[in-house]
Amino acid sequence: MPEKTVNDIPREVRPLFTKGSDALARENFDYAIDLLMQVLASSPEVVEVRKALRKAQAGKSGKSSGGFFKKVFSGAGAAPQIAKAQMALSKAPAEAMAIAEQILNSDANNSSAHRIIANAAEALQMPQTVALSLEVLWQQNPKDKDNTIRFSEALGKIGEVKLAERLLLELRAALPTDPDVHQALKNSSAARTLGEGGYQDIGKGDSSYRQILRNEDEAKELEQENRVHKTEDTSVRLIGEYEARLKTEPNSTKLLRSLAELYTQKKQFDRATSYYERLRALDTGADAGLDRAISDMTVRKLDQQVAQLDVVAPDYADKLAVLNAEKLAFQLSECQKRVEKYPTDLAFRFELGTLYFQSDRISEAISEFQKAQSYPSKRIAAMNGLAQCFAKRKMNDLAAKTLQGAIKEKLTFDEEKKELIYQLGCVFEAMGKKEEAIEQFKLIYESDIGYKDVSKKVDDYYAGQ
Helix, strand or coil: CCCECHHHCCCCCHHHHHHHHHHHHCCCHHHHHHHHHHHHHHCCCEHHHHHHHHHHHHHHHHHCCCHHHHHHHHHHHHHHHHHHHHHHCCCCHHHHHHHHHHHHHHCCCCHHHHHHHHHHHHHCCCHHHHHHHHHHHHHHCCCCHHHHHHHHHHHHHCCCHHHHHHHHHHHHHHCCCCHHHHHHHHHHHHHHHHHHCCHHHCCCHHHCHHHHCCCHHHHHHHHHHHHHHHHHHHHHHHHHHHHHHHCCCCCCHHHHHHHHHHHHHCCCHHHHHHHHHHHHHCCCCCCHHHHHHHHHHHHHHHHHHHHCCCCCCCCHHHHHHHHHHHHHHHHHHHHHHHHHHCCCCHHHHHHHHHHHHHCCCHHHHHHHHHHHCCCHHHHHHHHHHHHHHHHHCCCHHHHHHHHHHHHHHCCCCCHHHHHHHHHHHHHHHHCCCHHHHHHHHHHHHCCCCCCCCHHHHHHHHHHCC
């Protein structure tokens, strides 16, 4: 997801950015946050929007009062959202980033949220966004060695090499014998030398390293092999390091969790389970993140069993159905437990509604989707789910009304809006309103002829004229 400029904000959303900037200038921070979050939902790669949102979040936190106790209760209230964002990080970094932004809207200096955003942005190859959150963490604790080194590396990637080197020099003054700081400083100096020599242009335009190599296929192959080996080597090295440390720190929850996650990534689920069981045995209290991690591991284990099925076997379909049913039942049971533990977490409510719908438990799904509508980042998706429940019950008038409301609220014409319009067209078809239905399909056809079966629906309509 390469980062973009303000000029890349969709035309229909630009007025929101203008209003949000004006509200920020007037120090109407709540309104500015609301508007800028809407812009960010459609244009998460536009750095200036996120920078403006940071100012609004900081302004709101600065104006609020409450002192120590407010911060304590604020941090505790954010714990389920932090856990949810951490769980989404590996599979859906953009979603993790969106959840973390919601946390920062109430607590601009939440260090966990900033770390999540930095990690998510790194996965999405958004270097300026990485630096934005690492800077906040550095301001909170300039003597944090690991973060300062990481921040300096992030600055180097966006061309701020001299600033990166200055931070490292200050860190070396505080830690004169630390080998990590010395190595980071050497790396920074080397990067500055490369920049001054013009070598930073390799990888861009006509100076691409792919063109320097004689064979582009060879370059792709080397790049892929390097990435795979690096990831694998790192995992093996970390597992060896953590297991060695665990012998002297047997009750370290951080080491146990890291090992469980590494073995899950390597699909060695039995080893992962053993470490998760040791974590649970320590009885560290309610931990939404741990519960979700174990749940996700079990789902991945079931997915692996599905992948290992013999697709040409005569009983393939039966075995697949059994595993899918087992997976859905497990996910539903785990989500119900999370909702019982955290009844006010509306993101869990949305997830539960989705699982109820997939299980054909429509009444329960309707109830959860109705609750989830109050969660801003899931409101539109919850309305879509609610409409599909109504349609399943043949309550097509209610389905149409709900979809029309969602479409009105959805400002950007993205994949989510296409889905809403498509579903409305299908509901009109079920109601026998052919003209209204085709108008919806034509809206999609005008911009995306390849969306689902829209092309066939529109072509058949005109062929019948």
